[in-house]
Amino acid sequence: MKPVAFVEGIVAPLERADVDTDQIIPKQFLKRIERTGYGDFLFHDWRRRPDGTLDPQFVLNRAEYAGARILLAGRNFGCGSSREHAAWALADHGFGAVVAPSLADIFRENCFQTGIVPVELPEREVESLVGRARQRPGYRVLVDVAAGTIAGDDGFLARFELDPFRRRRLLEGLDDVGLTLQHDREIAAFEARRRAELEGP
Amino acid sequence: MSGRTLLDKLWDAHVVRVGDGEPDLLYIDLHLIHEVTSAQAFEGLRLAGRQVRRPDLTVATVDHSIPTADRALPIADDLARRQVEALRSNARAFGIELHDIESSGQGIVHVIGPELGYTQPGMTIVCGDSHTSTHGAFGSLAFGIGTSQVEHVFATQCLPLEKPRSMNVRVVGDLPFGVTAKDLILGIIGQIGVEGGRGHVIEYSGESVRGLSMEGRMTVCNMSIEAGARAGMIAPDETTFDYVRGRPHAPEGEAFERRVRAWSELPSDAGATFDRTVDVDASALEPFVTWGTNPGMVAPITGAVPELPGEDRPQERDAAQRAMEYMGLEPGTAIEDLEVDRVFLGSCTNARLEDLRAAAEVVAGRRVHPRVRAMVVPGSARVKRDAEDEGLDRIFRDAGFDWREAGCSMCIAMNPDVLGEEERCASTSNRNFEGRQGKGGRTHLVSPAMAAAAAVAGHFVDVRHWGTG
Numbered sequence A: 001m002k003p004v005a006f007v008e009g010i011v012a013p014l015e016r017a018d019v020d021t022d023q024i025i026p027k028q029f030l031k032r033i034e035r036t037g038y039g040d041f042l043f044h045d046w047r048r049r050p051d052g053t054l055d056p057q058f059v060l061n062r063a064e065y066a067g068a069r070i071l072l073a074g075r076n077f078g079c080g081s082s083r084e085h086a087a088w089a090l091a092d093h094g095f096g097a098v099v100a101p102s103l104a105d106i107f108r109e110n111c112f113q114t115g116i117v118p119v120e121l122p123e124r125e126v127e128s129l130v131g132r133a134r135q136r137p138g139y140r141v142l143v144d145v146a147a148g149t150i151a152g153d154d155g156f157l158a159r160f161e162l163d164p165f166r167r168r169r170l171l172e173g174l175d176d177v178g179l180t181l182q183h184d185r186e187i188a189a190f191e192a193r194r195r196a197e198l199e200g201p
Numbered sequence B: 001m002s003g004r005t006l007l008d009k010l011w012d013a014h015v016v017r018v019g020d021g022e023p024d025l026l027y028i029d030l031h032l033i034h035e036v037t038s039a040q041a042f043e044g045l046r047l048a049g050r051q052v053r054r055p056d057l058t059v060a061t062v063d064h065s066i067p068t069a070d071r072a073l074p075i076a077d078d079l080a081r082r083q084v085e086a087l088r089s090n091a092r093a094f095g096i097e098l099h100d101i102e103s104s105g106q107g108i109v110h111v112i113g114p115e116l117g118y119t120q121p122g123m124t125i126v127c128g129d130s131h132t133s134t135h136g137a138f139g140s141l142a143f144g145i146g147t148s149q150v151e152h153v154f155a156t157q158c159l160p161l162e163k164p165r166s167m168n169v170r171v172v173g174d175l176p177f178g179v180t181a182k183d184l185i186l187g188i189i190g191q192i193g194v195e196g197g198r199g200h201v202i203e204y205s206g207e208s209v210r211g212l213s214m215e216g217r218m219t220v221c222n223m224s225i226e227a228g229a230r231a232g233m234i235a236p237d238e239t240t241f242d243y244v245r246g247r248p249h250a251p252e253g254e255a256f257e258r259r260v261r262a263w264s265e266l267p268s269d270a271g272a273t274f275d276r277t278v279d280v281d282a283s284a285l286e287p288f289v290t291w292g293t294n295p296g297m298v299a300p301i302t303g304a305v306p307e308l309p310g311e312d313r314p315q316e317r318d319a320a321q322r323a324m325e326y327m328g329l330e331p332g333t334a335i336e337d338l339e340v341d342r343v344f345l346g347s348c349t350n351a352r353l354e355d356l357r358a359a360a361e362v363v364a365g366r367r368v369h370p371r372v373r374a375m376v377v378p379g380s381a382r383v384k385r386d387a388e389d390e391g392l393d394r395i396f397r398d399a400g401f402d403w404r405e406a407g408c409s410m411c412i413a414m415n416p417d418v419l420g421e422e423e424r425c426a427s428t429s430n431r432n433f434e435g436r437q438g439k440g441g442r443t444h445l446v447s448p449a450m451a452a453a454a455a456v457a458g459h460f461v462d463v464r465h466w467g468t469g
């Protein structure tokens, strides 16, 4: 994974709560066996009209949010299916951070794995950001992973929590599997202990 | 020291390494995989030149994108075929047991794990699938993971994890006549909400829970993810042990009895404290029908589509409005007045033998309403066989149901079993999200008996009046 220290860019507000991963990436696009190429299908059923053309009303299709890097969402974003494709599709589309009052557990984990910064902020602060993004098209913020802050060029500033281990992983782009493999001896010892336990005296 | 919860015990028994400022490293006893979320993990493994550490603790099946019609035909959908073929070649290359499409052990991953005895109490179980929570019914810690974590488990048989918080859902009182495990879990989600369990592992306790069969317990734990929980579980007891005993992959003889003694130590201690406790009154529950586009939007069969929340709650009002628009509903419409076009009896929530029996009992001697297209998709090849041995297939077929091969089918509609635009469906599955069963399709989640009754009546009905539950 590539290190992520900052995410800077336009904010796109998706004002819906309980957005499930079936909406983020509908199942008809899960049949690929690659990790890439999902960006075009992000929010497919909302982004496209029944005839396949883009719905100009949908937030991601609006000119003022073109190239957005930060997605603002409602609470419980990413609930439902565990498909990591949801995080891949967001990343593939260009998003580097998702900001919401709350993110579903598995989705949050998948964000870390994909190198998307999951930012949970109090509802009030999210609403304040939504207001800014709507009033000032092209509104930009800077998500600073090391500092745990999100700042706008208009003085908006909020702090978010990241546990130190996750923060370090994002900042250094560490290979999770590689880290665990360093504990190979302990894993082997655990396996031996467990075998003895299962086989009994 | 106060007592420990089931979660504490399972956690402590699997910690390979205490994190100390980092997440703990947790050992995984059983890794289940299917065709949709594994290909990229195998690919990652190859790119890094790594192996599957414990292929003997890894079990594969095909379920999500396979057809449930004639299995003798090749898979018509190119991408689905590629996916199934990728799993085949990966399983072969890495030495993983695969219950392939024509094998007698094939089925939905969460149905075959328990049925073949892979799933046992006291285990940690993962799968790249959110409904892995099903296996918690055995008193194991079972949860869904993303594909990167699948790769992690392949390579290390471990996962670095923060311990989730514990939540005790105490079900008090008796379940009334005709109210099933499905209604219980829909009632719980209706009460605590789709985000109610976030960050927690739910333990379901209370006499009504103890009284459920293993099938019923699996239905309850299965939908824990729909309450936002990391996992759901029920302490193991005699019911659990009796279910596991004699299954193909369960220990035998003295070894089994020794395991039972260990498993008997697992239930939460009397003095154990939970981070949260919620009481649910079982005696107040009724058969439920979801009306909206998430599983928390439920109404009793005797009720109606609710009024919109007030202007003072704009987000909820907006969500309800959007859901009603999608579902083609008005506030105040009686649930019984909703006419259905399709009925789907299937999925890892409700397609085990007991579920099919409950539905068959309602259907026996009756006919599916002429407007309705109804199908039964058994959860596994074995469920299908057992049902046929009992003659359930005849009952369904005589009534006009389509009797299919095992798979996920219209629960996720990745195969040709798809709901049409604006078609209304009574479904025994677990998700009523927009487009889940087909773009524009309208899903109402119900129990097997309620689905069967809707198929016959052509609209939702209170199955309790049919002299059966």
Ligand code: SF4
Binding pocket: B063, B064, B108, B109, B110, B129, B131, B347, B348, B349, B407, B408, B411, B412, B429, B430
């Ligand atoms: S039956 Fe449905 S919920 Fe269960 S594993 Fe298959 S797709 Fe997922």
